[in-house]
Structures are given as structure tokens and as C-alpha cells.
Amino acid sequence: MGAMIAIDATLGILVAIGFCISKWRKSRPKRYTTLGGAGDGADEMELLHSSGKKGHVPQLSDSSRRNTSPSPSSMARPATSYCRRASGRVDNMDGFVDDDESMSLYDDDSRLEEDFHTNPDFQRFMRSMSRTIETNSIGLSFDFEGLGFHARKGKAILKEITGTMPRGSCWGVMGGSGAGKSTFVNVLMGKMTTTSGSIKINGWTKDMSKYKKLVGYVPQDDIVFPELTHSRVGDAAHPIISGGQRKRVNIGTELAAAPMAIFLDEPTSGLDATSAATIMRLLKAVSLLGVTTIAIIHQPREQIFYGFDHLLLLAQGRSVYSGPTDNVMNYFEGLGFAFPQRANPADTLIDIITGDGAQYTVGASKWETGVSHLVDEWRKQGQYSTRDLPPTFGGPIVNRDRRRSNQSQNSTAEQEESLKRTMRKRGATWPAQVYYCFKRAMTQQVRNATSFFFEIGVGGLAGVVIGLSAFASNGHLFQGIYHPPFTLLSSAVDYASTPQIGLLGAMAIGLAASAPGFWIFGEEKLMYYRETASGHSRSAYYVGKLLSTLLRIGLSSLHFTVFFGILATPLISFPKMYAANMMYFWCIYGLASVVSMVVKREDGPLIAVLASLIIGVLGGVAPPLSKVKTWHMEWFWRSSPGVWFAEAYFTENLMPLGYLYQLELASDSVGYTLGRFGLDIWVLFLIGVVYRIIAYFGLIMIHRDKQR
Known part of the structure; x- marks a missing residue:
């Protein structure tokens, strides 16, 4: 009890310190480092304007080509979502323009230059992007x-x-x-x-x-x-x-x-x-x-x-x-459409290309304004022509043999190899991605402290409820038959109380842990799809999330064990009782992960609770495991962690009484095997591992189209 109070006090102090640090950081005024003199800014804007030659892929000299591949430090994609998305600052992306600024219709270039020279956040962003992207020699077309x-x-x-x-x-x-x-x-x-x-x-x-x-x-x-x-x-x-x-x-x-x-x-x-x-x-x-x-x-x-x-x-x-925005109105005017002067050209275009363009023509037939006609005209007049289009599209049809002139310039073999090197360098190593996923998940738990502590509290409450159910027995959860020659002195036999405590404990842990176990993955599916589609490691994400649950499992099972042990006072030692409870929490979390992969998020918690109750009932108490053996179905019951959990409790609550009672009779009557507590714990651990393996394959196999 003292250790639990010390742990809770430590957690409370850490959370309070973190809260104070967060408040202090938010209260500090924003400071910007000097980015260089005016010359640096001019060079940067020159980079922007020189990079804006659309469709042009500069041919570099041999010496410059050797330097086009970015260094690992500048090009490393540090688990993108795992690192940057976990710690990226909102105000970095929010500071480009004040919310009360307005935008002129067609002065984008001047506004960009103004933003660069007057907005420190924008300056830092553009410098970082220009140094990191390194698309001057390659890029993607x-x-x-x-x-x-x-x-x-x-x-x-x-x-x-x-x-x-x-x-x-x-x-x-x-x-x-x-x-x-x-x-x-x-x-x-x-x-x-x-x-x-x-x-x-x-x-x-x-x-x-x-x-x-x-x-x-x-x-x-x-x-x-x-x-x-x-x-x-x-x-x-x-x-x-x-x-x-x-x-x-x-x-x-x-x-x-x-x-x-x-x-x-x-x-x-x-x-x-x-x-x-x-x-x-x-x-x-x-x-x-x-x-x-x-x-x-x-x-x-x-x-x-x-x-x-x-x-x-x-x-x-x-x-x-398909072409320049500046030419789109000329093109459709060449087809006989007229754009109203005070109307948004985008709205007019949507009307035209959806087949409702008759209102913008005079005397045109329905066929001439239909979608099929627009498709045919584009195929004839524009689809294979050059990009340097005249002001209007009324000229002769360009021969389709000229289509090749309209395509992007092929990258050289050296540029492609440089691109491959860049892709190999991008992305953190697998251990680093696991670390970033783990760190992000822990950050989520800390910042959602109410849910975190509520989950631990529910574990303690479950221990209180089950402990109260056995409180009146004062720890006497077993009554057997004495060894000879005192057998005739044996009174009423109670073989059921200890297995029932195991059953009730399993069901209580299932109720306490199934819903939190589901939300580990059930809440993040959309983000997972987005990140895996970007090339991040699915196994690193899964392992990182799995590791982040260990603290929750350990603390929840600790609180359950302390309150249950104080009230029920079973004969099992505290370390062994804690090990059994923790392994059953481990199994329930794994089972809930499996459920989270196959059901909708709104149905998940209920299904996870029902699944935990089912494996708890398959604990060999009712019907007793001895009866199940006569059905030749013990293998099925043994696939449930509930049997191993109840058997662990049965063993450790009976073994200290072996000097007094004939434990073999109790074992035969109930069906549990005594004296293998270590095996029970290891099997519980392995069942939890199997659940997580199944959940992982469900994660990567279900909705694979969304992970591409």
C-alpha cells in the first residue's frame, strides 16, 4: 500500500511539474533569431523567383550534379509524423499572415515577397524548405x-x-x-x-x-x-x-x-x-x-x-x-461560351463542364454545350498541342505526332540515382521510429491525464469491488479434507471459493481494461492510414504503441492488486498475485486490440467488453474444468486466458495449505493442475503475445487500399 501511494504521489508531482512548464512556455513571448542580413533575404527571394520556371529542369554540370544529393542530416525524414507531427508547432504554420489581413485579387507575387521580408515565421519556413527539399536538379514531374x-x-x-x-x-x-x-x-x-x-x-x-x-x-x-x-x-x-x-x-x-x-x-x-x-x-x-x-x-x-x-x-x-489558368477563359470563349463580367469565372466553368453551359451561349444547340462535345473539342484542339498556346484556340489542329513535345524532360540516369539515394536517406531507422511512436503515445497520455488517471482509478475500483465480495471470509477461501489420521475430523468441503475469486477477478479486470485497450488503436485509424500511405513503418508504429501501454497496464494492475489484496486477504503472496493480475490485464489489452481491428469505433468498446466476459467465463469454474475434460474439450478452454488465470490463483491459495489438506482430491474435483504457477504466468504472457500478433496482421491486412 505504501509503495502504491509513493508511486501515485510521484506521478502527481510529475504531472504538476509538466503542467507548470507548459504554462511557463506558453506565457513566454515569442523570440525570433536573426536570419541574416538583407543580402540573405534577397538571395532567398532570388531563389524563389528563379525556381519558378515552370516545367524547366536545369541541366547541371558534372561537378554540381555530384552535390545535388542532400546530406543525410538535411534530407532525413525523421519519421515525419512520428517526430515532426508529434512535436510540430501550430504557430509555425499559423504565423504566415495575420487573420485581419486581406488579399488583393492578382498580386500573389508581391504578397509573397512582402510576407518573406516582414514575417519571421515565413522567413524561417522558406529557408528550411529551400534547404531541405533540394528540388533544383530533380523534383517530380x-x-x-x-x-x-x-x-x-x-x-x-x-x-x-x-x-x-x-x-x-x-x-x-x-x-x-x-x-x-x-x-x-x-x-x-x-x-x-x-x-x-x-x-x-x-x-x-x-x-x-x-x-x-x-x-x-x-x-x-x-x-x-x-x-x-x-x-x-x-x-x-x-x-x-x-x-x-x-x-x-x-x-x-x-x-x-x-x-x-x-x-x-x-x-x-x-x-x-x-x-x-x-x-x-x-x-x-x-x-x-x-x-x-x-x-x-x-x-x-x-x-x-x-x-x-x-x-x-x-x-x-x-x-x-488542361493548361494555364490564364488561357482557360480564352479557350472556352473560342468554343462559343461567354463569361459574365461580374461573375466568378470558376462558377461559370463548373456550369459549363457539368453540361449546364447553354445559358452562356447564344443560339447554341444542346449538343454543342454538352459534355461529350467539350471532350471531343479538347481532344481535337488542345489535348496534344504544345503548352505555349495562343490567346485563343481557333487555329488548326496540331498533329498528334507532336504529343512528345508536350511531355516532361526525361531525367538523366545520374539524377535518378541521386533521387534513389535521397529516398534511401529519408526516414528514420526502425528503432528511431519505434522511439518516436512511443514518445508520441506517452505525450498523448500525459496530455490526456484525466483519462489516464480515470483508467487507473477504475482498476483500483474493480479491486475494491472484488475484494469486498470476499471480505467476509477473512481469507478462508478453501476448506479441504485433512490428511490421515485426521480425515474423519474434516467438516464441510469448500473447493469452489478460490476458483470463483479467480473468475470474478478475471471478469472485473475485463470490464476495467477492455474499453481502454480498444481505444489504443481504435481512435487513430485515420492517422495510421495517412502515415502508412506516406511510407512509414507499420510495425514500428505498432510496437511503439504497444510499449506505451505497459505503464498503464502496470499501474492499473497495481491498484487492482493492492485493494483486492487488502480486502480479500488471499493466501497468495503479493508479488505472485500482482504478476497474475498484470498478465491478465496484458491479455485483455491484447484482446481489445484484436477487436479494434475488425469492428467500427462506435461498436468497439461494447464488443471488447463482451469478448472479455466470454474468455472470463471460459475459466473452468462453471462448468468446472473437470467436467469439460469428460467432453474432451479441455483444449478449447485452455485457449482462454481465464483458465490459466484461475489456475494460478487456485495453485497459490492452496499450496500453503498442503501440510494440512489432501490437495490432490481438490485438484481432481475441480480439474486444475497444481504446482505450476510459473507455467500459468508464461502461458498468459504468450496468449497476450498471440493476441497482439493477430491484431498486427489485422492492422496491416484490413483496409489495405487505405494504406497505399
């Missing part, structure tokens, strides 16, 4: 021709999409609902396998899934850990930062990995004009560094629309335009 994708039921989602996205370009993918925008992005990223056509990376046909460490993906939903960062993010139920800040954190977690290409799914949806403009300037700045930026955009505001250098317009899974 995408060429796709005849791209198609059919669903399992045979429905065509994408059809014959052809185009080029050069290195460092900033693309917006637009289309109506069901146009295939998300499918196109998933196919281009390698999350889905194209059923027809080809995709080239840097001019070569390659498997995109091998470039995970060089590609970032920002999903539409803001998938972040609510407990992490210096300034906590919060969740939907308890929001701490605004939606715009949360979106910037979501983007920042990917930019922290220094990607060479970044894909975003509706990054400005649901944001106010200022927040959306801030994000667009961020994406534009990143593209100027040579990062290919591709974003799905849905009905953007006018300033957002013109923030993209290029557009890909999709209609019914087909492309109807």
Missing part, C-alpha cells in the same frame, strides 16, 4: 496518357485522360460531383492502380507507390492528433484552434516532411476568404521552390481560382481542359 480507371463493378470512373504536370507547377483539379477528381489524384499518387493508360515520373514509366517518401498528401478532413503540438489542436468536441489554423497544421505536417510533390484534397473548403488566401499563398510559395503542387478544388473563390498556375478540368471522368 508527371506525364499521363490515356489514363483510365474502372471500378470493380465495371463502371468507368476515368477515361483517356492525357496531360503533363511539370516540376514546380501549381495545379488545381476542378469538376462537378462525380467527375473523378479524387480518383484521378489517387491514381496519380499510386493509391489506386490504373486500369488503362500510362503514368510517367520524370519522363520514365515507374511505380508511383515507390515514391511515397517524396510525396505528401493532405486529405480533406483535418486528420491531426488533438493532444499534440506545442499549442494543442483539440478535436471536434473540444476545439482549441480555428478551422483555418487547423487546416494549416494539417498542411504543415506534410510540409515538415519536405515533399517534392504534394497533393491536397480541397484545402480551402469551409474556410473564410482570409484563411483560404493564406493557404493559397503558402502553396504558391512551395511550388516556387520546385514542389509540384496538385490540389482538388471545389467551386473556389475568384482569388483562389487565379492562385493556381494551371487547371485540369474533368467532366464525367474525361478531361475537357
Whole structure:
């Protein structure tokens, strides 16, 4: 009892110290280090402008090529999500622009330069990105021709999409609902396998899934850990930062990995004009560094629309335009459409490419404004033409033999080898990833201290309840038959009390540990899918999370054991009782992990509790294990940890009484084997290991499409 109080006091002191440190850090004014003189800033802006030559891949001399591969220290992707996402600062991504600033319609370049010279956070971010990404010599470009994708039921989602996205370009993918925008992005990223056509990376046909460490993906939903960062993010139920800040954190977690290409799914949806403009300037700045930026955009505001250098317009899974944003209006005007002067051109385009463009023409037939006509016209006039398009698209059709001139320049063999070296260097080692996952999980527990201490308290309460059930017996949980010659003096026999204590203890531990065990993985599935899709080690994530549960298991079982031991006063020694209880907690946590892999999060806690009760009932008490042996089903009962747990209790509560009672009779009557406590504990440990192995395979095999 004294040891438990000392441990609790120590934990309380540590939490209080951590809370005080956190308050002190938040109260400190932000300080910025000097980034260099004016010359450094001018050099940096020169880098931005020189890097903004879309589609151009500089040819380097032999000496400079040898230095293009970043050093391990600068290019190392330190478990991205595991390190940066666990400790990244919200205010780093939040400080690009004050919330009360407004954005002019078409002055992105001047605003970027202003942000760089006046905003220290922006300066530090751009310097870090420019030194880490190192895309000047390589980068990533995408060429796709005849791209198609059919669903399992045979429905065509994408059809014959052809185009080029050069290195460092900033693309917006637009289309109506069901146009295939998300499918196109998933196919281009390698999350889905194209059923027809080809995709080239840097001019070569390659498997995109091998470039995970060089590609970032920002999903539409803001998938972040609510407990992490210096300034906590919060969740939907308890929001701490605004939606715009949360979106910037979501983007920042990917930019922290220094990607060479970044894909975003509706990054400005649901944001106010200022927040959306801030994000667009961020994406534009990143593209100027040579990062290919591709974003799905849905009905953007006018300033957002013109923030993209290029557009890909999709209609019914087909492309109807792919090229510079500045030329899109000229192209559709050449097809007979008129853009209202005071209307958002993005809204007009959505109407046109969804087949509702008749309102923007005079005397045109329904066929001339339909989607099929738009697809045919793009195939004839624009799809295989050069990118240096004239102001209007009315000229002669360009021969399709010129399609090759429209593709990205092939990277050299030396550049490809440098790219491979970069990918090998990125990412922390497996032990380091385990450490970062463990550290992140521990940070989550500390910052969610209420839940942590509540779980420990529930373990202690379970011990109190079960202890009270045996309190009246004063520790007399067994009554057997005396050894001869005192056999005739034996009174009533009680072989059931000790197994029943084992049964009740198992069920109480199951109730206390099953729900917390489920939430270890049940709450983080979306983040796990996002991180594994980025190339992080799934086994490192799993092992790190597993290690983080050991403290919770140890403390919960300690509190259960102390209160149960004080009230029930069984004959089993405290160390052995603690070992048995801890191993059963270990098994329940493993079982709950298995449940978390196969059921929905809203059903998980209930299913986990039911599963723990089932294995507790299979403890050999009712029906007794001796009866089960007559059914030749002992092997099935022995697969449950409940039998080994009850047997451990039975052994250690009876063995001290061996000098007085005939224990063999009790063993035969109940069915448990005496004298093998060590084996019982080891089997409990192994069953917990088996549960975790099953859970791991469930983690990596279920929803594999989301992990690509």
C-alpha cells in the first residue's frame, strides 16, 4: 500500500511539474533569431523567383550534379509524423499572415515577397524548405496518357485522360460531383492502380507507390492528433484552434516532411476568404521552390481560382481542359461560351463542364454545350498541342505526332540515382521510429491525464469491488479434507471459493481494461492510414504503441492488486498475485486490440467488453474444468486466458495449505493442475503475445487500399 501511494504521489508531482512548464512556455513571448542580413533575404527571394520556371529542369554540370544529393542530416525524414507531427508547432504554420489581413485579387507575387521580408515565421519556413527539399536538379514531374480507371463493378470512373504536370507547377483539379477528381489524384499518387493508360515520373514509366517518401498528401478532413503540438489542436468536441489554423497544421505536417510533390484534397473548403488566401499563398510559395503542387478544388473563390498556375478540368471522368489558368477563359470563349463580367469565372466553368453551359451561349444547340462535345473539342484542339498556346484556340489542329513535345524532360540516369539515394536517406531507422511512436503515445497520455488517471482509478475500483465480495471470509477461501489420521475430523468441503475469486477477478479486470485497450488503436485509424500511405513503418508504429501501454497496464494492475489484496486477504503472496493480475490485464489489452481491428469505433468498446466476459467465463469454474475434460474439450478452454488465470490463483491459495489438506482430491474435483504457477504466468504472457500478433496482421491486412 505504501509503495502504491509513493508511486501515485510521484506521478502527481510529475504531472504538476509538466503542467507548470507548459504554462511557463506558453506565457513566454515569442523570440525570433536573426536570419541574416538583407543580402540573405534577397538571395532567398532570388531563389524563389528563379525556381519558378515552370516545367524547366536545369541541366547541371558534372561537378554540381555530384552535390545535388542532400546530406543525410538535411534530407532525413525523421519519421515525419512520428517526430515532426508529434512535436510540430501550430504557430509555425499559423504565423504566415495575420487573420485581419486581406488579399488583393492578382498580386500573389508581391504578397509573397512582402510576407518573406516582414514575417519571421515565413522567413524561417522558406529557408528550411529551400534547404531541405533540394528540388533544383530533380523534383517530380508527371506525364499521363490515356489514363483510365474502372471500378470493380465495371463502371468507368476515368477515361483517356492525357496531360503533363511539370516540376514546380501549381495545379488545381476542378469538376462537378462525380467527375473523378479524387480518383484521378489517387491514381496519380499510386493509391489506386490504373486500369488503362500510362503514368510517367520524370519522363520514365515507374511505380508511383515507390515514391511515397517524396510525396505528401493532405486529405480533406483535418486528420491531426488533438493532444499534440506545442499549442494543442483539440478535436471536434473540444476545439482549441480555428478551422483555418487547423487546416494549416494539417498542411504543415506534410510540409515538415519536405515533399517534392504534394497533393491536397480541397484545402480551402469551409474556410473564410482570409484563411483560404493564406493557404493559397503558402502553396504558391512551395511550388516556387520546385514542389509540384496538385490540389482538388471545389467551386473556389475568384482569388483562389487565379492562385493556381494551371487547371485540369474533368467532366464525367474525361478531361475537357488542361493548361494555364490564364488561357482557360480564352479557350472556352473560342468554343462559343461567354463569361459574365461580374461573375466568378470558376462558377461559370463548373456550369459549363457539368453540361449546364447553354445559358452562356447564344443560339447554341444542346449538343454543342454538352459534355461529350467539350471532350471531343479538347481532344481535337488542345489535348496534344504544345503548352505555349495562343490567346485563343481557333487555329488548326496540331498533329498528334507532336504529343512528345508536350511531355516532361526525361531525367538523366545520374539524377535518378541521386533521387534513389535521397529516398534511401529519408526516414528514420526502425528503432528511431519505434522511439518516436512511443514518445508520441506517452505525450498523448500525459496530455490526456484525466483519462489516464480515470483508467487507473477504475482498476483500483474493480479491486475494491472484488475484494469486498470476499471480505467476509477473512481469507478462508478453501476448506479441504485433512490428511490421515485426521480425515474423519474434516467438516464441510469448500473447493469452489478460490476458483470463483479467480473468475470474478478475471471478469472485473475485463470490464476495467477492455474499453481502454480498444481505444489504443481504435481512435487513430485515420492517422495510421495517412502515415502508412506516406511510407512509414507499420510495425514500428505498432510496437511503439504497444510499449506505451505497459505503464498503464502496470499501474492499473497495481491498484487492482493492492485493494483486492487488502480486502480479500488471499493466501497468495503479493508479488505472485500482482504478476497474475498484470498478465491478465496484458491479455485483455491484447484482446481489445484484436477487436479494434475488425469492428467500427462506435461498436468497439461494447464488443471488447463482451469478448472479455466470454474468455472470463471460459475459466473452468462453471462448468468446472473437470467436467469439460469428460467432453474432451479441455483444449478449447485452455485457449482462454481465464483458465490459466484461475489456475494460478487456485495453485497459490492452496499450496500453503498442503501440510494440512489432501490437495490432490481438490485438484481432481475441480480439474486444475497444481504446482505450476510459473507455467500459468508464461502461458498468459504468450496468449497476450498471440493476441497482439493477430491484431498486427489485422492492422496491416484490413483496409489495405487505405494504406497505399
